Structures are given as structure tokens and as C-alpha cells.
Amino acid sequence: MAPPSMRLRAHRVLLPEGPIRPATLTIEQGFIQEVTEGGTSKAVLLPEDLLLAPAFVDLHGDAFERQIMPRPGVMVDLGVGLLDTDRQLAANGIATAFHGVTWSWEPGLRGTATGRGVMDWLNAASRHLCAEHRIHLRFETHNFAGLDEALRLIETGRIGLLAFNDHTSKMAADALKPSGNIGNAYRAGVPVARFNELALAAAARSTEVPAALKLLAAAALARGIPMLAHDSETPEEWRTFAALGCGVAEFPLNLETARTAVDEGHDVVMGAPNVLRGKSHMGWVSAESLIAAGACTILASDYYYPALLQAAFRLAQGKILPLERAWDLVSRNPARAAGLKDRGRIATGCRADLLAIATPPGMPPHVIATWRQGRPVFGPLLHGAEGASGR
Template sequence: MGWRIAGGQVLQDGTLDPGELHLAGGVIAKAGGGRSFDATGLLVMPGLIDIHGDAHERSIQPRPGIGFPMGFAVRDAASQLLGLGITTAYMGVTLSWEPGLRSLEAWRGLMAALDAAKPAIDLRVHLRFEADNLDALPDALADIAAGRVHLIGFNDHTPAILKKLGNPKEVAKYAGRAGLTPEAFRTLIEGVAAKRGEVPATRRKLAEAAAARGLPMLSHDDATLEDRALFRGLGARICEFPMAEEVAADARAAGEHVVMGAPNVVRGGSHLGWASAAPLAERGLVTVLASDYHWPALLEAPFAMARRGKMSLAAAWDLVSANPAAAAELSDRGRLAEGLRGDVVVIDPAGPHVVAVFCGGELAHLGAGGARRLG
């Protein structure tokens, strides 16, 4: 069945203009019959593409020690994403040396749940591999080879955690997430730190496996130009959450995409006190926004950028659709053009809120007021 979405402002070729959009055979078509959707007064936009979102962790473990089955958590996550207009979502799954939520056991359970899931959205895996997780490398390599992983992120949070061991509040936070006592967590991380010498070889093996599958790679929290050069040498062509402006500038000079968080834009700054993403995006130093820890921020961020008055909504939408598609090497989506995937979100700009979502050319979600617009 095809669709005709008419009466709204359609984002095509970099501008928002009155028009109509046709969906047929799962893609955007030049014309077609079938059902109609009245988009009068609404915006017809490419579906949001989120290359790093880890809010699914709250579906798995909403409170320390309180967990839900992985299959249930995946269904819940997919439903929330869909209702926010996110049609392609890379779940940022941290595979860490920590027990509990980010453990190897949790990874295995989530991979099995994703194998069994059939969500309407395109749900993918962004493997955030913690550098010191030496024991998990065989699983990671096997899952990469099996096609279960779609994006590789090089994480290294151990040094930052080690610096916080003198802060009982921070230790309690990490221990609670891992399901350990503070004393047991201290013992664990000290043992992990003792094997730091094996990290470079582990990174190389991970990078080689990713390259063999043709997977895009990204670095995370690059603090210095030396950090960026290290990961660039491993093949990471995406710079995620750079901690210094000069790092972002270096990545852009090399033609690489730079990712920062949509919550940063919506809140007006980083919750960690780092650079503000919005002015960097306006200067071209940030090219991609990701939901990070809060999915709703991805929809709100381009509107927040437009309200600043230095970037049109059409241009700001590239940060959450066309650019993440390019960074993730997805040439079949991110824009509303003939022959591309029929991933479309229809938005009431007064919210903004999602009125309808089409995934792969099929109606997948109706928000408030959506049903009365069907024809």
C-alpha cells in the first residue's frame, strides 16, 4: 500500500516548501496511490537518525538493582524511540569490565533480545567498547563478524573513574550501577588498571575486525590532538564528544564528522561543563547531534537551534538526519528524495510534537490528532 502525504511543508533539497510526498514500495516515490495523510499545518521531515543513544539503559535498569527482562526493555525502548520520530536508532551499548548493567552478561542478553525483536524502526547497535574490557574481546569480535554490530566506539572511562576514587559519592554511584559494595568496586578497578598495558593491542584487534566488516568507527571524549590522531590512525573517522574546541577543529579540517549531544543544545550547555554544542554547530565545528542520554532532546534540538536565529530549521535538521546518515555511511536515508527509504516524521511545530511516523514507507505511529488526518 502506498501513501500520499499532502498539505504540509515538506523538507526537500534544503528548504521547507508546501508540497506533497509519495511513499510506495518502502521508498519515496515520484507518485503513487493508496491512502492519504492530511499534513495541513504540519512539517513533513526526514526521520530522525540517532547514532548514539543510551537511554535504553533506563528501560533495562530504571534504578540500581531494579532490572527488567531484556526483551521487554527492547520493546519499550523501540516504542519510545518511534514516538519521538526516531526511525533509525543506534543503541549505544557499553560493553564494560563493570558487572551489572554494562557487563558481558548484559551484552549477551541484549544481543539475544535484539535478535528476537522485530521493531518498526531500524534498531542498530553502537558498540561502546571499554578499553580495559580484555575478557570481553572474543565476544565483541564474534558479534562484529556475525553482523550484530553496526558502529564501533572506542571508550576509555577507566582513567576518569580512577581519579574519582577519593570521592565516596562518585564511588557509590559506580558501585551501585555495578551492583557492588564501594570496597568491592575499588578492588575491581584497581585490578583492571593493573592491565592497562594490554589496551593498545586490544584496540588494534577491534579496529581490524571493524575494518574487515566495513563498519564506521568513532572515538569518544578526545581530550587532545594526540587522542584524535591515535584514533584516526585506527580508522575512526567520527569524533564524538570532543573535550576541546581545537580537537573538533582538527577533525573538521580532516573532513571528519563531529558529534555532540542534543541535550547540550536543549539545555544551553554541557552537563559536564564542556563546550556548548549550539555555537560550535553554527560555526560548522559540530556536524551531528545525538540523543546521548535523553531521546526527546533529539527532536527538540533543531527547533532550539532555529530559535537562536543563526540557522534555519531546514539547516538544523541536517544535524539530526542527513549528517548522521552520512557519518554512519547510510546512503539510503536522511533526506526526502526519490528512491530513498520512506522514513518520514510529520511534526506539529507548535510543540513540537510528533503527529505521525512512517518507517520504510509504512505508517508506524500516530500521535495526538493523527488519526483524524487519515484518508
């Protein structure tokens, strides 16, 4: 089905240059062809109190794991869980979602078999889905058994982002504790003793990690796939990954590391739930403090899709950033970092990925309607608009 064409007018539009003001969007074949201040009798007019804004581009979301494993060790059909995820994305204004698919030596939820299944199902079902689903491959640095397949995923263009994660070192340390890795073992679907054996065996090959990462990084650079370094603890650690070609520091643990990345021309992504809650759930650095210091350029949903919308408004309400600049963290900047120049802004030539947002007194801001390439994928609005029909 061809993307629709229509004119859409709103009294409150979040444009890149700010401030919020009235505008009419001419949308043809799913792209914004023109943005004007004047109105037209042929435009669909949004209610005056709604804000029209760019839809979210989410660089790292792993909340889908809760849909496919709603309780520890309890897996459901991948299709059922991922379809539910898709509807949650649309309802929360996420038009482009990079799923944080962990590619680990672990069995179960974060193993390669599950990751492969997620990718295969999303690819097969793509024309039925509301959001655009992409893969952020979280390569566990000690997953030597999964290295060759990861290289093939890169070379065949099946992933959109590559991140380097080292959870193995902590898991190996926890394996030496009496209660270590109980939760991880549940997630993997194996006894604790077996999980600890696997963790220690993986960690024993740490000297082989640098060579494996160089292979992956070279393949990603050749393919033009952006890379991220996860949970960097020091500026020196971050620079090691930057030297491989990583352009994004993902969830750095402190201000010094985040500041180093930004000062050297790279992006820093933090979790939107960190902003929403006012603190890290892991006890690490506050995302809001990094943003206030100019040391965070992107927010991701991380483990909670609603956090993107709430975080942007919280930053504006707290006068940390004006709303249009806060919105850059959840739309324009992640699109740029992912190499997606056609989205993240309400501007001529960009995709018509849009949100209508209500901000009633006494209620959290919430999404009333979501459009992906001009087609409504969530909400009751625009059913009478030219070319506007459900996906």
C-alpha cells in the same frame, strides 16, 4: 508483511535543498519513488499546519538503560524495558536507533552479559518493533575479558558502529577517593570496595590497551563498520584514534579538538540534550557553540530521546542554522556517517522514514505521526490510507 504503497501530500515539506514548501510523495514498497510539487486527488493530505520531515537517525542513544534499570541497581525484565524503549523511539520520531551498548569489564548494567541480552532480545523481537534497532558497541578500552567476543560481534556483523571509550582511567582515580564510584557500584550491583578493586585491576593493564584497540580497529575496517572515538580531550588524542580508522569524534571535550576533526575531514557528534539545555551536563563545551563555529556535524539523543526534535528547532529559532540545515544534523549526516545511504532525506530512492510535526503556539514542537518505510508506527494519522496499517 510487504511495505505499503501510497501518495502523501503536505503543505509544508522539509526537502534537502530547502526552503519548506508543498510537495507530494509517491511511496512504493516503503521507498520514495517520486517527489513532485503538484497534488493529486488520490493522495493522503496532511493538515496544513503540520510539517513533514525526514525521521531521525540516532547514532548514540543510551536512554534505554533507564528502561531496563529504572532506579540504580533495580533491573527489570529486558523485554519489558526494551519494548518501552521502542515505543519511546517511535513517539519521538526516531526510525533508526543505534543503541549505545557499553561493553565493559563492569558487572551489571554495562557488563557484557547485559549487552549480550540486549542484542539477543532486539534481534529476536525485530519484526514486532516500531523502530529499526541497531547496535553501537561502546567498547571499554580496558575490557580484555570481552575482547574476543567483541571481535566475533564485529566479524559476524552484529554491530553497526564501534566506539572506543575509556571510562576506566577516571574510575581508577576515583577508587582512591573516600566516596569514589558509589554510583558506579550501584549500577554494577556490587559493593563499592569490590567495584574499586575491579577498576584498579583493569587500569593496571593500561599498557595492553593499544594492541587490543588495533585488533578491534582492523576487524571493524575489514567489515566496513564505522568507528568513533569517545570524549577526546586533545587534538593529539583524537588523531591517535583517527590513525586507527575512526571517522567520528564523539563528544570531544573542547572546540580545538572538534575543529581539528572537522578540518581534517571527519565528523563530530555532540549530544542534542546539550543544545536543548544550552550547556553540557558534565560542564564541557557547549554543543551550540561548536555548531555555530562549524565544528559539529551530527547531533545524537545521548541520554534523552526527545532532545533531537527540540534541538533542531532550537537551532533554527536561535538563528544558528536554518531548519533544513539543522535537520541535517539529526537525519542526513548521521545516516551518511553510519553508511546508511538509503535514509535521512526526503528524496527519490530514499526510505519513506517520515515525521509529521506540530508546532502550535505556546507549545514545544512535537511528533504527531511517525512512518518507517511508509508504514505508520506512531500516531493516529493515515489509518485510512492505502496499505497503511500498524506494525
